[in-house]
Amino acid sequence: MFSRAEYDRRIALARDAMASSGADLLLVDSGELLAWLTGYTVSETMYRAAFLPREGDAWFTLRALDEAPCREKSWITDVVGFVDTEEAQAAVAASIRDHGFGKARIGLDTNSYSMSAATFMRLTQLLPEATFIPMPGLSDSLRWVKSQEEIAVLQQAAEVADKAMAAIATQSKPGMTTRDAAAIASGVFLREGADTGEVGPVVKASGSHEFLHGVFKTEAIMEGDVLHVELIPRVGNYGARMMRPIVVGTPSAELAAAAEKLVVLQDRQIAAMKPGAIARDVDAIMRQGALDAGLRPVYENVTAYTLGLYTRTPRTSDFSGVFLPTSDWPLQEGMVFHLYATAQGLGFSETVVVGKDGGIRLTQTPRRILTA
Template identity: 85%
Template sequence: MFSRAEYDRRIALARDAIASSGADLLLADSGELLAWLTGYTVSETMYRAAFLPRDGEGWFCLRALDEAPCREQSWITDVVGFADTEEAQAAVAASILGHGFGKARIGFDTNSYCMSSATFMRLQALLPDATFVPMQGVGDSLRWLKSREEIAVLAQASQIADKAMAEIARQVTPGMTTRDAAAIASGVFLREGADTGEVGPVVKAAGSHEFLHGVFKTEAIGEGDTLHVELIPRVANYGARLMRPIVVGRPPDELAVTAERLVALQDLQIAAMKPGARACDVDAIMRQGALNAGLRPVYENVTAYTLGLYTRTPRTSDFSGVFLPTSDWSLEQNMVFHLYATAQGLGFSETVVVGSNGGIRLTKSPRAIL
C-alpha cells in the first residue's frame, strides 16, 4: 500500500529518535510499530521483533512460519526465522548477538504491550553486556503526524464507512435486528476493500451517553427506535471511525434539536483544529458547550483521540493523544483524530485531519440524524 519513499521517510524519523535517545539500535515489537516501520506485522503468538540500527540495515526475527509473508510484505530482506521448538526470546537475543549488537545500547518502547516484564528480564539476562535505553511512547509518537500516503488510505477507509452508514440507513426497517444492521455494514466493508468485516458497536441507544460502549447483542428494532452505529473499517490496518444515530421512522422534534446543537458544537471544534491550537482549548468547545447547554449532566470522557494505524492489540483505541481539560499540548498539521460527541441517546463522530486552516473531515456522511 505504501511506496519505498514512504518507508524511507519513516526510517529517517525512527533514526532521528534513536539518535536523540542515545541508543545504537531500536527494538520494535508492538504490532503498530512493526507495521508502520517495516510494512509487516503479526500477532504475538510467540515473541518477535524487528530491529533498526542507527547506521546499517535492519532485520526481523520471528517464527519460521511467518518468514514468507514477512519477506513478501516488508522492505526488510534480512529475516531470521526460528522454529516453534525454540524459545522466542532466546532466538531474538541470538539475532542481536549475531548482528554484532551484543554490547549495544538498545532502545525500546517502555509502553509497548509486547514488552512484558518477563520478556524484558529474560532479554536482559540473555544480553548481559547490552544496555537497554527507555524510549517511552516512541511507538506512538513516531506515528502522530500522517504523510500524504497515509491520509489517502484513511480517506479510503472513511469512504467505506460513509457507504456502509448510508446502506444501514437505507435498508433498516422495523422487524430487523441489530445483528441484521451490523451484517449490512459488514458486507459493504468486505465488498469495498476493508481489511475485515469487523463493524463496531451497533446497539439501540438509550439514556444520555451510556450506550457508547454498549455490548453488541441481538435486539429487535421497532418503529421509533434509535440505533447507535459506530463503524470502524480498516484499510491496510489504517482505521477510520464514524458514528451516527439512525432513527427508524421520523425523529422526534426534541431529538432533532439536540442533534443540531451537538453538531454545531462539534463543527466549532473541527474549525478550531488548526496547527498550534491547544488540545484542551479545542476540547472545551464541546465539553463546556454541552454542559452549558444542558445536553449532559456531566462530561467525563474524552472528546477526541488519536486515529491511524490499528493492528491486533489489547487496545481498541489509541489514547496516546486525547482531548481533555488537562491536554496541554498543541496540535500539528496532519495529525488525525476520531472526534466524537454524545448526549441524550445521540452520537456523532468524524475522522478529522488537522489542516492548515482547521480540521478537514475525511468522513462525509450527512451531519444529522439519519
C-alpha cells in the same frame, strides 16, 4: 501499500529519535510500529521483533513459519527465522549478538504491550553486556503525524464507512434488529475492500451516553427508536471511524433539536483544529458547550482520540493523544483524530485530519439524524 520514499521518511524519524536517546539499535516489537516501520506485522503468538541500527541494515527476527509473508510484505531483506522448538526471546537475543550488537545501547519502548516484564527480564539475562535505553511511548509518538500517503489510505477507509452507513439507513425498517444492521455494514465492508468485516458498536441507544460501549445483542428496532451505529473499517490496517444515530420513522422535535446543538458544537471543534491549537482548548468547545446547553449533566469522557494504524493488540482505540481538559499539547498538521460527541441517546463522530486552516473531515455522511 506505501512507496519506498515513505518508508525512508519513517526510518529517518526513528533514527532521529534514537539519536536523541543515544541508542545504537532500536528494538521494535509493538504490532503497530512493526507495520509502520517495516511494512509487515504479525500477532505475538511467539515473541518477535525487528531491529533498526543507527547505521547499517535493519533485520527482522520471527517464527520460521512467518518468514515468507515477512519477505513478501517488508522492505527488510535480512529475515531471521526460528523454529517453534526454540525459545523466542533466546532467538531474538541471539540475532542481536550475531549482528554485532551484543554490547550495544538498545532502545526500546517500555510502554509496548509486547515488552512484558518477563520478556524484558529475560532479554537482560541473555544480553548482560548490552545497555537498554527506555524510550516510552515511541511506538505511538512516531506515528502521530500522518503523511499524505497515509491520509490517502485513511480516506479509503472513510469512504467504506460512508457507504456502509448509507446502506444501513436506506435499509432500516421497523422490526430490524441490531444484528441485521451489523450484517449490512459487514457486507459493505468486505465488498468495498476493508481488511475485515468487523463493524464496531451497533446498539439500541438509550439514556444519555451510556449506550456508547453497550453490549452487542439482538434487539429489535421499532418506530421511534434510535439505532446507534459506530463503524470502524480498516484498509491496509488504517482505520477510519464514524458514528451516527439512525431513527426508523420521524425523530421527535426534542431529539432533532439536541442533534442540531451537538453538530453545531462539533463543527466548531473541527474548525478550531488548526496547527498550534492546544488540545484542551478544542476539547472545551464540546465539553463546556454541551454542559452549557444542558445536553449532559456531566461530561467526563474524552472528546477525541488518535486515529491511524491498528493491528491485533490488547487495545481497540489509540488513546496516546486525547482531548481532555488536561491535554496541554499542541495539534500538528497531519494528525488524525476520531472526534466524537454523545448526549441524550445520540452519537455523532467523524474522522478528522488537522489541516492548515482547520480540521478536514474524511468521513462525509450528512451530519444529522439519519432516517429510513
